[in-house]
Amino acid sequence: MNKKQDSAQQRILKSAVKEFAKHGFWGARSSRIAKGAGINKAMIFYYFSSKENLYRVIIEDTMKAVLEDVRKFIMKTDSPDKLFEALPEVYIRFFSKNQLLAKIMIHDLVQNPDHISAIIAKMFKQASFKPQIIFKEMVRDWYEKGIISESDPVHVILNIMPPSLFCFIGLPMVEAVLDRKIDINDKFIEDRIKSVVNLIKRGMLK
Amino acid sequence: MNKKQDSAQQRILKSAVKEFAKHGFWGARSSRIAKGAGINKAMIFYYFSSKENLYRVIIEDTMKAVLEDVRKFIMKTDSPDKLFEALPEVYIRFFSKNQLLAKIMIHDLVQNPDHISAIIAKMFKQASFKPQIIFKEMVRDWYEKGIISESDPVHVILNIMPPSLFCFIGLPMVEAVLDRKIDINDKFIEDRIKSVVNLIKRGMLK
Amino acid sequence: MNKKQDSAQQRILKSAVKEFAKHGFWGARSSRIAKGAGINKAMIFYYFSSKENLYRVIIEDTMKAVLEDVRKFIMKTDSPDKLFEALPEVYIRFFSKNQLLAKIMIHDLVQNPDHISAIIAKMFKQASFKPQIIFKEMVRDWYEKGIISESDPVHVILNIMPPSLFCFIGLPMVEAVLDRKIDINDKFIEDRIKSVVNLIKRGMLK
C-alpha cells in the first residue's frame, strides 16, 4: 500500500473503484472499501457523504477522463480513415489502463442506463462544439460522397465501440470457448487495436 | 398478467429475471421478486431454497438456451462466409428477444467472470464434439488458406461477439452521443444484423 | 408482562410510549423499545416502517383520544359554569391516566410546535362543527353579558389548560420547593380537579 503518498481521500477512491468494479454498486460494502483504504469506515462519509455519492464521483470522473481523451483525438481527425484508426486506440488504451473503471461503467450502463446518458449529455451541452451534430453530419457527408459503406450513424458507433470497449469484459467467455487463459499484456493490447482498426476500416470504408 | 396460466414457480422465475436484470444479483430484492410474481416471499425459498440458487438456475438456463441456438447454427456451417452470417444473427435475435437475460449475463460476466466461464466449459465438456478445438483449427485452416485476414481466433471472436451482444446494453450511450431516442423495433434488429454481417465479412474475409 | 394477551403491535406501542415519554423522540432507542416489548428490533419496522412513523402514530392516536374526550364534554356545556367545571376534569383525568402520553405531548410541543398544531387543525377541519369559531363567540358573548371577567379567549385558554395539563410535569419542581415527595394518587387527582375548578371559576366568573 502507498499509505504515505496518497491522501486518505485518494485512498478511498482507489479502494472504492476496486470494490465497485468487483461487486457493483449494491454488492459493494463500505466496510471493505474502508479496510482496503486502510481507514476508518466513517471517513468515507466524512469525505463523500454517502456511498451513492462516492459512486457518482467515480463515474463522473471516469466519464470526464474518457471523453476528454476522445475529444482530443476527434478534434484533429477529419477523414474517416483517421477516425477509424483513432477511436479504437483511444478506447482500448484508456480502458486497458483502467479496466476496473470499464467494469464500473458497464455495471452502471446496465443498471441505470439513464445515469450515464445524462452525464454524457450534460458534458456535451457544456462543450463549445456540438459532437452530436458534427458526428451525424460527418457520417452523412462521408456516406453521400461514397467514402463509407454504412449510412446510419447509430450502427457506425455500434460497430466501433463494442469491439473496443467490451473486449476486456468479454474475455472470460472467449477463454471458456477456446479453453485457454488469455493474458492482457502489451502485446494483446497492440494486437487488439490492430485487429479492430483493421476490422472497421475494411468493414466500413469503401 | 398471466397469473392463472403460469405456475407459481414459473411466475417467480419471470419476476426474478426482471429483477436481476434491473438490479443485478446484489441489488435484487426477494420481496420485489415476490410482489412481481404475486406470491408470498417464503415461496421463493420453498421452490428455490435461496436467492443465490434462483439466480444460478436463471443463468444456467439462459446459457443453455443460447448455446443450444449457437450449436445448431455452427453445426451446419463449414465456410467462414456462412459462419460470419450465422453468428451475428443467432446472437442478435436471441438477445433481442431476451434483453433482460442479456443484462443478467453482462452483470454476471462483470461480477464473477469465472462463473459463466465454468458453465460454458462444463457444457462443452458434456458435448460430444469439441467446439474449442474445432473453432481453433477452423480459424487456423482458413487463415492459412488465405480466406480470412485475422489469424488469431481470440480476435475473431472479439470482433464478432461484442458488436452483436453488447448493442442492446450500449444503446443508451449511443442515444446520448447522438442526442436522440432509438427504438429497438424489428427494423432496428434487421438493420443491426445486416450491419454486423457486413462489418465482419468485409472486415475479416479476404 | 402481558405477552400473551397483547399482540406484538400493541406491545410495541406500549413500550414505545414509555420510551418516548422518558427520553423524547431523539433520546428514544428502538433497541430499548424492542426489548421492552419482548420482540425483535426488526418487528418495529415491520409494523411501523420507521421510528418517526411510530412516533407519529402515537402522537396522533393520543391527540384523537384527548380531543374526543374534550368534544364530548364541550358539546353538552353551554354555560361557562359548566365549561369551567368540565374542562379541568377532562384534562386532568385523561392525563392522570396517561401520564406518559402527557410527557410525549410536551416533548412534541416544545420540539416541533407546528406538528401538534397541524394535527389539531386537521382534526378540527374534519369536524362537522367549528370549535374555533364556537369558542371565540362563546367567550365574547359571555364577556359582553358580564358573566366572565376575561375578555380574551387566548387568556381564557391559557388560564385553564396549563394548571390542568402541566401539573404532572411540574410536580418535581414543587417537590423540590416544598422538600417533600408528592404521590399522584386518587386523592391528589380529586384535590387537583377541585382546586383548578375553584381557581378558574372564582378567578374568571363574575
Next chain:
Amino acid sequence: MNKKQDSAQQRILKSAVKEFAKHGFWGARSSRIAKGAGINKAMIFYYFSSKENLYRVIIEDTMKAVLEDVRKFIMKTDSPDKLFEALPEVYIRFFSKNQLLAKIMIHDLVQNPDHISAIIAKMFKQASFKPQIIFKEMVRDWYEKGIISESDPVHVILNIMPPSLFCFIGLPMVEAVLDRKIDINDKFIEDRIKSVVNLIKRGMLK
C-alpha cells in the same frame, strides 16, 4: 452576529442554548452548536469537556438566574396579595426574555425530573433562609387566618406556576384551537401578567 464582542466560550453557550431549546439534549448536535457559534467542533470539548457538561452548565446557570429573581421578589413580600402579584410577573418576565431557556427547562423537567429538583434543592440548602419551610408556614398561616381559600401549598404552587411558566410552550396549541397566529409582543406579556394575577388573586384570595 457579535462574533467580535463575545468570546468563543460565550458564543458556544449562546449557540448551545438555541440548539438545546430546539432539539432537547438528545436531539442537539454538537456540530450544529459549533457552526452556530462559528467555531470548530473540538472547541466545545476544549471549553466544556462534554456535551453533557455544557448542558448542565446551561441548566444550572438558568436555574440560578430564575431563582435569584424569585428570591428578590419573595423576600419583600409578606402578604398573599403581594405574592400573587409578584410571582406571575417574575416568571412571565423572566421566561418571556428567555424563551429558549424555558424550553430547555421543560425538556429537562420531562426527561430527568430529578435533575432540576436536585439543583433547586441544592440551591435552597445553600441559602441562608429556608424557602421550603417559610412557604409552607406562610400558606398555612394565611389559610388559618381565612385570607386564602386554598389550604394545600402544593396546589397553591400548581395554580401559580403553570399559567405563568407554560404559556409560551402552550401557545401553539392555543393558536391551533383558535385558528390564528398569536404574537408574543410587549402587549401580550403585559396582558398575560394581568390575566394571571387577576386569576390567582380572585381565585385564591378570600
Next chain:
DNA sequence: TATGAATGAGAGTTCATTCAT
C-alpha cells in the same frame, strides 16, 4: 402449497469525542 409473523446478521450512517499539528 401458501401465508404473515418473526429473526439475526449486517448494512450504511451518525456523532460525541480525541488526536496531531
Next chain:
DNA sequence: TATGAATGAACTCTCATTCAT
C-alpha cells in the same frame, strides 16, 4: 487557542431466511 482529520461505538433500518400455522 484553534483546526481538520480521525475514531469507535452506537444507531436506524434492511433483508435473506425461517417458523408456525
